[in-house]
Amino acid sequence: MAKVKSKYVCQSCGYETARYLGKCPECGSWGSFVEEVNIPNQKPNTSALELADTYPPMRLNEIEMNSEIRMSTNISEFDRVLGGGIVQGSLVLIAGDPGIGKSTILLQTSGELCKSNKKVLYVSAEESAGQIKLRAERLQVKSDNLYIYPQTNLELIKKHIEDMMPDLVIIDSIQAIYTSQIQSSAGSVSQIRECCNSLMQIAKTKNISIIVIGHVTKEGNIAGPKVLEHMVDTVIQFEGDKYKTYRILRSIKNRFGNTSEVGIFEMGVNGLTEVINPSELFMKEYNQTQTPGSTIIVTSEGTRPLLVEIQALVGTTPYPAPRRVANGVDTGRLLQILAVLEKRIGLNLSKQDVYVNVIGGIDVNEPAADLGIALAIVTCVRDVVFDSHTAIIGEIGLSGEIRAVNHIEKRINEAQKLGFKRIIIPASNELQEDFKGIEILKVKRILEAITRGVGNDN
Numbered sequence: 001m002a003k004v005k006s007k008y009v010c011q012s013c014g015y016e017t018a019r020y021l022g023k024c025p026e027c028g029s030w031g032s033f034v035e036e037v038n039i040p041n042q043k044p045n046t047s048a049l050e051l052a053d054t055y056p057p058m059r060l061n062e063i064e065m066n067s068e069i070r071m072s073t074n075i076s077e078f079d080r081v082l083g084g085g086i087v088q089g090s091l092v093l094i095a096g097d098p099g100i101g102k103s104t105i106l107l108q109t110s111g112e113l114c115k116s117n118k119k120v121l122y123v124s125a126e127e128s129a130g131q132i133k134l135r136a137e138r139l140q141v142k143s144d145n146l147y148i149y150p151q152t153n154l155e156l157i158k159k160h161i162e163d164m165m166p167d168l169v170i171i172d173s174i175q176a177i178y179t180s181q182i183q184s185s186a187g188s189v190s191q192i193r194e195c196c197n198s199l200m201q202i203a204k205t206k207n208i209s210i211i212v213i214g215h216v217t218k219e220g221n222i223a224g225p226k227v228l229e230h231m232v233d234t235v236i237q238f239e240g241d242k243y244k245t246y247r248i249l250r251s252i253k254n255r256f257g258n259t260s261e262v263g264i265f266e267m268g269v270n271g272l273t274e275v276i277n278p279s280e281l282f283m284k285e286y287n288q289t290q291t292p293g294s295t296i297i298v299t300s301e302g303t304r305p306l307l308v309e310i311q312a313l314v315g316t317t318p319y320p321a322p323r324r325v326a327n328g329v330d331t332g333r334l335l336q337i338l339a340v341l342e343k344r345i346g347l348n349l350s351k352q353d354v355y356v357n358v359i360g361g362i363d364v365n366e367p368a369a370d371l372g373i374a375l376a377i378v379t380c381v382r383d384v385v386f387d388s389h390t391a392i393i394g395e396i397g398l399s400g401e402i403r404a405v406n407h408i409e410k411r412i413n414e415a416q417k418l419g420f421k422r423i424i425i426p427a428s429n430e431l432q433e434d435f436k437g438i439e440i441l442k443v444k445r446i447l448e449a450i451t452r453g454v455g456n457d458n
Ligand code: TYD
Pocket: 096, 097, 098, 099, 100, 101, 102, 103, 104, 105, 135, 138, 139, 267, 268, 269, 270, 271, 272
């Protein structure tokens, strides 16, 4: 009998070694190695050979262009993130924290697809058929074309996919299914890699679209492996605060469309509803609660402009070292803005605590928010209310210059749409459009932005 060999596999990056290691030499994580057993004399992967044979080498010029066929999900925010619908034969990964709403959105999507006569197989590896039925009732999903299959074994799942030939398969979730080909437990890197590989082959050879759900670990990675991200065609991240009602779908890899597109949803008692105008959502309370230290910026999520409120609080510190706390903004960025304010306009905050918060719990990770943050801090220090009809865009350079930002026209349009009468933008941004009904204030330097936006120090 052939000797059974075991190997140790890092559960966060997939690195393999013959003996146990405390620290992974590949990704540096500690205690991540798990023993896995190799089944000896494994048969060669015949389906992989078949797959390879379907596409012999061809001359580039001889390849016929048939545009990919896409299925619309009838949920426009989801379609946008996918790049215009689900591409036939593609493998999509939806990743997110537990409880964020992954099963919900995919059950809703299944329901919508079934309405347009598509056949959907929903493989539930985590919940019983009864639990899915309960959720479906709540979401008012009912259809003869939707099949629920509570199963964790990949070979059985494969068999039913081949028998049924549905238009879409949903795997809920990839961490809960296993293949009998290898012996490690469900959720281990080897299992996930093998299952994902098999699903990819089904998708490509049978031309069936497959969406898999993946959980996210405490550190925020897709549980198990980066390998999963490399294998699939599209990776969509489902984000949001569990305690807030809105959710953001963000495409982080897409072989068939734009990345960094976002779709915004609100979680309600009957599932997720699309938020067609997200800026309104983030600004709901702005006009009612105008206080010193709050400004509106126009940030950009992908190609989509979003108006959000920034709040700053500055006060004398009771601590030996003043505090710098940033929620929704990178702390390094905040420190840089404070350094520029100190050096270029002489704002001394060395004895002050500074708190900056983005309202609505979203993260603003682009430099175009700099000027809005700076003005929020300045208005708080001077205890004046910033004009509520003015929005702000601009990156601050280290010498205090205001630098150009991308998608400027879209941002101005969005501000105008929400009723803003004035907008502060970088002078170096060339405008292609001629804007009417909104005053455009072009600024070159931070001091100029403060004098014209807030007024002279008094
Ligand atoms: P779920 O889709 O089960 O999350 P995941 O699959 O990502 O783990 O959604 C779980 C949360 O959503 C749960 O806390 C309840 C909430 N929810 C609603 O608020 N309204 C609804 O209509 C549904 C179905 C769920």
